[in-house]
Amino acid sequence: MSLTHKISIIGGGGNVGAAVAFALVVMQEPVEILLVDVDEKLAEGQALDIRDAAHLSTAHCRAVKFEEVGNSDIIVITAGARQEPGEPRSNLIDRNYKVLESIFSKIQPIKPSAIIIMVSNPVDVLTSIAQKLSGLPKSQVIGSGTFLDSGRLRNYLSRKIDVNPSSIHASMLGEHGDSQFVGWSVATIAGTPLLENPLMANVDLDEIEQAIANQAYEIIEAKGSTYFGVGYHVATLVKCILENGRRIYPICNYSAKYDTYLSLPAIVGSEGATPVTLKLSQDEELKLESCANNTKAHL
Ligand SMILES: NC(=O)C1=CN([C@@H]2O[C@H](COP(=O)(O)OP(=O)(O)OC[C@H]3O[C@@H](n4cnc5c(N)ncnc54)[C@H](O)[C@@H]3O)[C@@H](O)[C@H]2O)C=CC1
Numbered sequence: 001m002s003l004t005h006k007i008s009i010i011g012g013g014g015n016v017g018a019a020v021a022f023a024l025v026v027m028q029e030p031v032e033i034l035l036v037d038v039d040e041k042l043a044e045g046q047a048l049d050i051r052d053a054a055h056l057s058t059a060h061c062r063a064v065k066f067e068e069v070g071n072s073d074i075i076v077i078t079a080g081a082r083q084e085p086g087e088p089r090s091n092l093i094d095r096n097y098k099v100l101e102s103i104f105s106k107i108q109p110i111k112p113s114a115i116i117i118m119v120s121n122p123v124d125v126l127t128s129i130a131q132k133l134s135g136l137p138k139s140q141v142i143g144s145g146t147f148l149d150s151g152r153l154r155n156y157l158s159r160k161i162d163v164n165p166s167s168i169h170a171s172m173l174g175e176h177g178d179s180q181f182v183g184w185s186v187a188t189i190a191g192t193p194l195l196e197n198p199l200m201a202n203v204d205l206d207e208i209e210q211a212i213a214n215q216a217y218e219i220i221e222a223k224g225s226t227y228f229g230v231g232y233h234v235a236t237l238v239k240c241i242l243e244n245g246r247r248i249y250p251i252c253n254y255s256a257k258y259d260t261y262l263s264l265p266a267i268v269g270s271e272g273a274t275p276v277t278l279k280l281s282q283d284e285e286l287k288l289e290s291c292a293n294n295t296k297a298h299l
């Protein structure tokens with residue numbers, strides 16, 4: 001079988017990078033997965049472990065050096081520091097900015113058609129920095145953004161109203177951080193506004209928003225880090241790009257209106273992200289503007 005697409009995962013020795021790789025193997029993507037890490041031994045160990053499963057799949061996995069990355073079709077970046085219990089994602093900016101600088105000094109030249117998926121935190125700020133360092137068009141550099149949080153939201157709502165998460169169209173918006181908010185005004189179920197549905201009558205909206213924004217803190221407190229959830233979401237983005245799936249996901253993408261990267265729905269395909277227009281409420285627009293200002297303040 002010929003493996004036509006190369007997917008590099010930088011930080012592939014770590015928990016999130018390995019979880020993305022393993023999800024691609026389980027999803028039977030016909031890809032060559034290249035794990036890259038400053039800790040070469042760790043990347044080698046992850047590749048060997050994942051390869052023990054990959055022979056049952058269509059994916060291949062191996063550890064490589066930075067020089068091989070530039071030739072990749074998709075570059076996923078999961079490298080860098082992660083939060084300690086109780087620590088906000090924004091605390092990681094200085095450390096992970098340096099990590100990004102070091103990575104881009106080692107992987108150029110990048111294939112002009114490559115798509116970069118940023119995952120390291122704080123992901124919205126780092127996606128913007130990755131775009132500048134890569135020199136690629138803004139549409140080709142995206143971040144996982146609130147895709148994971150939106151999955152958490154759908155799961156939470158599903159448990160509250162007993163409807164399958166895939167039939168609840170609701171997203172967390174703004175930033176993959178403490179200021180994320182639910183886009184209630186554009187949330188729907190069975191083609192009608194979610195908040196008008198009688199199933200939502202006794203649901204506490206503030207409680208939901210808080211619970212979703214806190215979920216990463218809860219997991220980190222309990223087990224030190226989060227990786228399975230984000231791993232599957234990022235692998236889903238990879239699959240969508242490879243298939244030119246043109247699915248709409250809430251991801252970190254460039255907003256011309258706010259002149260910065262924000263977590264908002266976009267069409268995801270082989271050319272990266274195409275923003276979609278949203279008609280938010282006035283209150284939600286203010287929250288979005290505040291997220292944009294937060295992100296820009298860190299650039
Ligand atoms: N966007 C999202 O939804 C999520 C983002 N994250 C973020 O993902 C990042 C990684 O988290 P984990 O995998 O749990 O951490 P980890 O500590 O398990 O892995 C990080 C890896 O990065 C490697 N690394 C450090 N500097 C590097 C460099 N200059 N070049 C290449 N590799 C380098 C380390 O050797 C390590 O293997 C963190 O920033 C975390 O906050 C985690 C979960 C969800």
Ligand SMILES: CC(=O)C(=O)O
Pocket residue numbers: 089121148216226230
């Ligand atoms: C760690 C992180 O960003 C998350 O699980 O949401």
